[in-house]
Amino acid sequence: MRLSATATRICVLLVALSACAPSVGASQSGATVADEQSTSQGTAAETSTDQQSSSVLDTTESAAAAGTDSAGDAKSKGETGDMPRVKGPRPADLPFDLPVAVSSELSPLCAERGDEITMEVTTEPGAAIGYQAVYSDNGGGGAVPMGEGYGGNDRGYADDDGAFTSSWIVGLNAPSGPARVDLVVGYEGEFGYDDPHFAVADADGNCPEEWLAEKEN
Amino acid sequence: MKKIMTLLAATALVGSALFATAGAATASEDGSPAVGAAIIACQAHLPAWPTAGSSGTCTNTAAAGVGLHGTTPATITSVNASFDYSEPCFLGEPPLLGNASGTATLGSSAGPISVSFDWVRVGLTAVVVTSGPNAGGHDHGGAGAGVAAFAPLPPLGTCAPGGSIPLTAQVAGVAATAGL
Numbered sequence: 001m002r003l004s005a006t007a008t009r010i011c012v013l014l015v016a017l018s019a020c021a022p023s024v025g026a027s028q029s030g031a032t033v034a035d036e037q038s039t040s041q042g043t044a045a046e047t048s049t050d051q052q053s054s055s056v057l058d059t060t061e062s063a064a065a066a067g068t069d070s071a072g073d074a075k076s077k078g079e080t081g082d083m084p085r086v087k088g089p090r091p092a093d094l095p096f097d098l099p100v101a102v103s104s105e106l107s108p109l110c111a112e113r114g115d116e117i118t119m120e121v122t123t124e125p126g127a128a129i130g131y132q133a134v135y136s137d138n139g140g141g142g143a144v145p146m147g148e149g150y151g152g153n154d155r156g157y158a159d160d161d162g163a164f165t166s167s168w169i170v171g172l173n174a175p176s177g178p179a180r181v182d183l184v185v186g187y188e189g190e191f192g193y194d195d196p197h198f199a200v201a202d203a204d205g206n207c208p209e210e211w212l213a214e215k216e217n
Numbered sequence: 218m219k220k221i222m223t224l225l226a227a228t229a230l231v232g233s234a235l236f237a238t239a240g241a242a243t244a245s246e247d248g249s250p251a252v253g254a255a256i257i258a259c260q261a262h263l264p265a266w267p268t269a270g271s272s273g274t275c276t277n278t279a280a281a282g283v284g285l286h287g288t289t290p291a292t293i294t295s296v297n298a299s300f301d302y303s304e305p306c307f308l309g310e311p312p313l314l315g316n317a318s319g320t321a322t323l324g325s326s327a328g329p330i331s332v333s334f335d336w337v338r339v340g341l342t343a344v345v346v347t348s349g350p351n352a353g354g355h356d357h358g359g360a361g362a363g364v365a366a367f368a369p370l371p372p373l374g375t376c377a378p379g380g381s382i383p384l385t386a387q388v389a390g391v392a393a394t395a396g397l
Contacts, residue, residue, distance in 0.1 A: 096316070130339050189347060
C-alpha cells in the first residue's frame, strides 16, 4: 500500500509536470519572439532620431497585447530601471534617410474619445504626405485589418505654402494613454518624418503629461 | 510644374480609385530634366506578408499620365514594378509600417520609361518618392513624390510565428517627377 501510494504521488507529479511543460515552452517562445523584436526595433531606433529613442524601452503594453510573459518582465524592468519610462506605442523604424524638413502640431493634445484632432503640417510646397495615428496598444488608426479603426489615417499634398491640415475623430474604441502620429513626407525623391505626440484621456479625463511634454522637448 | 501638380492633386481627389507606385515622364537627352506625372493602378503580389524582407511585383491595372520625352509629348499607358519590401511587425499586432524599394517601368507612347522608387506605407496609405527616370537607355535628372492607397485583399497573414502568407493588394496613386 505504501509503495502504491508513493507511485500514485509520483504519477500525479509527472502528470502535473507534463501538463505544465507545453505551456511553459509556449510562453518562453512567445517571450523570446517579442523580446527579439523589441530589441531589434529598439536598436534601430537608438540609431535614429531622438524622438524615437525616447520611447525605445517601452515594450510593456505591446508585450501584454501579445499575451506573452515578457510583459511582466518588461514592466518590472521598467519600474526598476534607471531611465524613466513612458508607456506608449513603439517607435517607428524607417530604413530611409529622412532629410525633408517637416514639423507638425496637433490640437488638442489630450483628446477624449469622440473628439476631433486636427494636425497642421508644415513642410515643402507640394510635398506628398501620408500619416497614421498609432495608439497606446500599438493599434493603428487605419481601418481593420491594417489598423484597429481608432481613427487617423490619411494622405494628401502640401499646398503652395507647404501647409497641410487634416483631422480625424478619435474612435470610441480607442485605448486611453499615449499615442503618436507616424507622419511621412515625400519631396523630390526623399522622405521626411515626424511623430507628433498626443494622448487619449483616461476615465478621469487625464492624459500622461510627461508623454506630451516629451515631444515638446 | 505647379500646374501639373495641381492637376495631379485634383485628379487624385476626383478619382479615389487612382493609383501610382511611381510616375514620371522624361526628356530624351542625357541628363536633361524630366517632367511629368502619372496616375497609376497596379496589383501587388507579395509572396510573404508580413515579413522582414522579400521581393514582390506589381502588375498593371491601369495607368494614365503625361510628360515630355524631349520635346515630344508622351502618354503613359501602363505600369509594372518589381521591388524589395519589408513589412516587419510584432507578435499579435498588424504591421503599422511597411517599406519597399524598386523599379517601375512605365509604358508610354514614346517608349518605356524606368523609374526608381522608394515606398513607405503607413496603414492603408503610402508615400512614394521617385528618382532617375530612364528612357531610351538614357538617365535623366528628376525626382518626384506622390501618395498612394494600399488595399490588401483577404486573407491576410499575421505576425504570429508561421503566420506569414502570400498577399495580393491593390495599389493606386499618383506621382509627379519635377524638372530639376
